[in-house]
Amino acid sequence: MSEVVKEKITAVDTVTCTIDGQQITVPRGTSVFDAAGQIGIVIPAFCNHAKLKPVGACRMCYVEIEKMPKLQVSCATMATDGMVVSTNSQQVREGRKAVIEFTLINHPLDCPTCDKGGECDLQDLTFDHGYDDSRFGFDKMRFIEEEKRDTFDDLKIGPEIVLNRNRCILCYKCVRANKEAFGEYDIGAFERGDLTEINATPGGEVSNPFSGNLVEICPVGALTNSDWRYKIRVWLTKTVPSICNFSGSGTNITFYKEDHKNFVYRVTSRCNDAIDDGWLSDITRYGYQIVNSESRLKTPLIKKGGKQVKASWDEALAVIKKHMGQIKDQSGGVCIGGLISPSLDNASLYSFSKLFRTVFKSNNIDFRGDYRYLPSVTDSLFTIAASQPFSISDIEKSDVIITFGTDLIREHHNEYLKIRRAVNFYNSTVYSVNPYAVKTADIAKSEMVYSPGTDELVINGICLVAIEKKLVNSSAAAKLKSKISKLSPGVLAKLTGLSKEQFEELAEAISSAKKVTFIVGEIVARSLDRDKICAALSNLNKLFGVQDKGQLAVLSRYANSKGAQKLGLSATPYEIVKDELKKIWGEYPDCQPRNTDAMINLMKKEEIKGFITVGANPMRLYPDRSFASEGLEHVDFLVACDMFETETTELADVVLPLCSWAEYDGDYINLEGKVQTGKQAIKPKYESKAAFEIMELIARQLGAKLFENEQVKNEEIEKLLKLDSVLPWPDDFLKIEYEKKSSQDGYPVPLFICDDPHHSGHLTEKSPSLLNFSDSAYVELSKGLAAKIGVADGDPLRVESPVGKIVVPAKISPVLNSDVAIIPRNFSSTQTTSLLMRKKRVDSVKLTRVEE
């Protein structure tokens, strides 16, 4: 449904009906079920789900409607004018009783041993609507695995999911959600009649990146996960509202915790229609397990005689005082640098910035430790593109959605699902334009795979064709044409591997769209030429007026990337942020600002002697491992704060245990710029401390004080958050130079290092559940490329770049269709960033079979 149609419905097309004597006016197309819900009348149901299409399978939501002789299912009956509905008549009550009776005849009464007990829809609705006794009197139908002879019939159907078919009441929500919301087909219904069973597809397992949702929406205990099974009864836990710490969109979650054990037992969704529709990725759902991990850093560590040993906080801080004090006094604060994770809360980020800028008087800070060779200027086009406003809920209101340079299922799960929803429920049209084929393409009208490294040429192609076809304003067209017409669309098509028709299709789509969402992702953000690509995007935006009728932005990847930008955590903050900081602090260091790349360079030159990392792991994630390690190994004094021992803490002179986000209250700004609070669920585990506490402690060791009290801190942050953080695009069209790049001889396959669909960054490998899905690195490649090399799925493959070499198993992708290699960066067992070169536009590798 296009926005126009939708608006029309809300504005004009409403119906008024009467439900249980109350009149209500709702948009046409609203179900009786939803209409009743709006006036607080809860109709019981098993199969209805607010975010799925109605199927009317469970028959629990019967209502009586005047002039209709039969009971109607309210979930699939649309309210009409003058309709008179009764949700609680004698006939309705009898109908529900009958459904409960039917549902229970084959349902085991094993509530005392069922994990769903206490939060089971069937339990609750039986209590409310069922008979007190049973009229059945036969043996219940039983699914029993022959070899197992297990009356519980527990089948493991995926890395995490356990199925009990006997408990299943066949509401089909799991199958429907999988298909309609996630676009996955790894669970299905088999057989028919009362033998119908839900199960994994034959020979397969339920392992899609959203499979945890199936457990959450199961109305009974048929689908459970090993995360929660037999660990605790739900009524013994308390719930705490929080925010996902692994995604840029800040998916809303609920922690289930138990105070005596100081333990988080699970995470479920906390549906926020504006953000997440109540669907969580498995990373969000199972990633919390890192909080409980036994392998967390328990105490500070200090290096003694080349070995890290346990120490108290006082000892550790004393060492920091000594060394950092020394560097500060002897070489100056400009010789100290720091890198913080953009997943940390506002208070931690701001304290970090204040520590460096007011105590060390240094501008050597950054929060983007996993992006290669970032420019150190504030108003780089990339920064501008990343600062643009974006609204998640506008995705489904857009009739045209373009995903450019983004592998959503590995970067932005939530937006991936939103786009699916836009297509399945609102008839939006998606164009997937990427340097390799991505999973999003299955719902795209067209998938366009361009040659890696030609991103800006694709955009130029679209612009030029739009000009040629007179799809855009002619004066703007003339201006732009003079800047970019050096290469004709035909040549661009050849260079990018696309066709002129494809440029034309995109140009038509953008120009004819009523509302556009143009999503730019990590493939662009991680590119060496990100500024050039963003310049092309700036031209496109201006030419088509994209933002006048929609949105265009580079999406923030991490939980608080937006916060880091707003609070000035980059070496060169926005001018207004800088001015405000000057005002708040009464000072601002005037030394040269240095970002990650510059800092590492200076480490090599021994100009940076002290370095603090907070939650960041550049040794793993910086896209050039040898560059990062050469730098960090040169640092005289390295302090690393993290939840776990990492490749970076290994090098550190002092290691400090960091709290997880579940252990303190924190504010996070999602990719839309929305501030959300994650509440403290449990007390800090072991001796860990929150980053803002650690920053304050370090400051005080050095004789300074960051904040008098918490209120002051919050007020300062508040002032910064008030500032407008959207940077304006350049006024003029920009010239985009084309440099011919020759591919590296002998390394023919373009390489992309990114997140596994079940992992995010370097922390999630500590979640046992996520490891069950994926536990080590691999190289994903297309069927064609695998055949060319002569490897089968799982065969070891030697991956060589000019700078590094790893051996990992091959994984044949059902999606990829061109010669590229995709390798995850999430596993400490394989240092995959060692293949990368920070100054390369497109990394490339040579793949060879490992002979036995």
Next chain:
Amino acid sequence: MTFYSPVLTNAKEIAGHDKLHLFEFVEDEKQYQLKRYLKHGGYAAWKTVLGKMKPEEVIEEVKKSGLRGRGGAGFPTGMKWSFVPKDSPKERYLCCNADESEPGTCKDRVLMERDPHVVIEGMAIGAYAIGCHLMFCYIRGEFHHCIERIEKATEEAYSKGHLGKNIYGSGYDLEMIIHTGAGAYMCGEETGLLNSIEGEKGMARIRPPFPAIEGLWECPTIVNNVESLAAVPHIINRGADWYRSMGTEKSAGTKLFSLSGHINRPGNYEVELGFSLQKLIYDSNYGNGISDGKKLKAVIPGGVSTPFLTPDKVDVPLDYESLTEAGSMLGSGGVIVLHEDTCIVWTILKLIKFFRHESCGKCTPCREGTGWLEQIIQKIEDGRGGPDDLEKLDSICGNILGRTICPLGDAAVMPIQSTLKDWRDEWLYHIEHKKCLVKQDFGF
């Protein structure tokens, strides 16, 4: 043996008849070939339609003829076609429902095996009427011979330009896909059929939206029975008024009845609607009486989904209205005759086993209820019935009737309800005496 399924038909009688038409050539061994079909006037209607008629005129003609759906529900065919939104930019599809699975019914099978081209021609005209360029013929998987014949006929039709691109130079394109089922009764239900074509599990879809608005791949789709479509070329050739002149006022035309059970001449008979059921059973040209000279006990008039008729109700005209009045339904025309030695409980047990087996499992009452009913009925049949079992059956049937997504739930319970009413003494006898009223040597 000349035919794969040697079903008796009344083709000979029809040959000299100026009205009956569906079975006119079904005893002609070569009728399935295009050459013979053309000789008998085949594809003339299709040529007329493409050459001279607008789609609306076709719909109007079929509406005027009074043709009603022969699959069981009896919905006016022309009206169904007119429900396809005229201004929809989406593709439209026509599906021929050739998944004939109603026990007791085998009429479509004869048409497809022996006169396949008339089915294709009817489909083509229907497709043209609704603006469809891709039509499906969904054939029951077990009908190997039908599939073979329809496939062959389709090939022939394509090769001689009756299907394909720019048919007869009219500029109209029409493609046809033959889709075979995999043995589910459910797929004969129109929404189950659509799911099956889409590659989904054969399960009913909730209505509305009706298929004419949102069917295959959410596009307007018309699903018609084989027999309904086969009548269309005749209507075009001979005119709506001719068709109207047959049958009764509200049930126009002719209908195929499959007569089976305890009958002397089981077979497929084409008669005008309104024909006497009594005559169909006893007339020597048709059923020729009950087998072994026994007395009649019950008649299932329209396939096993329809309520049973007691002997006193058998003198009824076979048309939609009269049978509804008599407490049953015309259904698909599968007339099953039961004589006096038939145990009603045993018969119902057979039926409920079938419905339990074929329940798709989507909605609760049918999925769970049919299994429960079977277990109770089996218990009664086995002589283990209890005094409250009949009330339980009444109650469960009531809880299924009208409460399911598709008519399969109703179909499963209506025969039970009718026998619980009309043969309650027999049910009670089973429970009280732990044996059968009719089967003297019935061992438990």
